[in-house]
Amino acid sequence: MTRRPFKGAILLGLMALLWEVLPRTGMIDPVLLPPFSEVASRGVELLGSGELLRHIIASLLRVLAGFFLAAGLAIPTGIALGLSPPLEEYIDPLLQLLRPLSPPAWIPLAILWLGIGNAPAVFIIFIGTVFAMLVGTIAATKGIDKRLVKAGFTLGATWQEAILLIVIPSLLPEVFTQLRVGLGLAWMCVIAAEMVAVHGGLGYMMIEARNLFRTEDVLVGMITVGVLGLGLDLLLRSLEGRFLKWRRGRSARELFGDQRSP
């Protein structure tokens, strides 16, 4: 376990070094790419002034609002649709049409309908994540092992009990996957939304910095977005590990000689 972060650090360190050396030696214009150390110290400065934290919180709150709304709708609806083929046949064409629309494609409409502020941003996150999670959940529900449900029936389960005690638990791993996909998408959407629809948040911070030609601030914003996206995913993964104890040791990686514990 201890060797893994170390391995990852090698490449990261190398990149930071290049990032430092190339602008310093003039091989890249430092105005376009300020050296790493300058970006880092600017990051510390922004963090110290509380400005960065303010933007982070604004973005996070929007992501969580949009994501929870979307997940709250998509997961139960997806399970219901997956269990009811007739209903799904009505809705599937609509979903297939709406799903490929990229979230930024909704930005003009969101601003027209909801103006500027949190509402359009949350709307874009919602709309940008809900279809992916819905389609994923439907597919997962359709793929559920029917034997398990039948086994439950012959042990005396009613329909409601079968859904509650068999369908949902057996879907949990897939639901977590959908949540991770959704949260990742939400984090991408919020940056796009904040660049046009809101005054505040990391996306806004970056677009403002660009307008003022503060390349360091743009880069600080980018690093922050990356780190927070990773953090959110790790958070969900640790929740997943806690909820899905029974899956430990079932990873296909084991087959390929991966010696780390999953």
Place this chain on the structure above:
Amino acid sequence: MSFLAIRDLHKVYGAGDERVVALEGLDFTVEEGEFVVVLGPSGCGKTTLLQIVAGLERPSRGEVILGGQRIEGWGRDRSLIFQEYSLFPWLTARENVEFGLKIMGCSSEGRRRIAHHILERMGLASFEERYPHELSGGMQQRVAIARALAVDPQVLLMDEPFASVDALTRSRLQDELLRIWQGYGKTVLFVTHSIREALLLADRVIVLTPRPGRVKAEFAVDLPRPRQASAVELAHLEARIAGEITLEPLASVDVRADAGAPIEPHP
């Protein structure tokens, strides 16, 4: 009156060109406490029969009567054991066994006691807290049997439960099933394509025709248990049943499903 009666059972899937007749006028009875094995080639509708008796599928015609009552839908009085992978993977062996009891509203203490008792009888006491993927195929099937027994069904329905374990494990599981059956006195309706397995287990063997399934012949197996696969009488019966099945022009039955050597007529 018989305990379990299968009456004029028909099952048709699809329509038009895709119409498949799985069962056509299936008729037989099972007495209380009896171990009946339904034997037939793949695709003869054996599984369909069990699904209908379990109430998971509706017959196109005919009916199933259990204890004088016509069967409508599923219920815990008829527990079905599948060929494989039917344990809930997110529950431990003990929790799997407790599943039906939990639904019945049994207290957690009562559940634990019953589950422990049954698992102990199945020789699984030390594996109670294991998850299904940590158990071998044979152990998983024992847990599945324990889970079915826990709800105290009137009939145990078994759909080729030992078809996907290795030969050694299979013969152990067969012995164990007989012990359990004798201990609990359950009525068992067991489906297989192996003549040998049918003869080792059954009070009575019901041979089905290939699709559409109908009763082709019935054999009472009046031999004391435990039976030896090498016993002369068993070999005779095996040859007779094999003959019965191969008379069928389209028979695709695996006559030597798990016999190591061809059946040799005894002197």
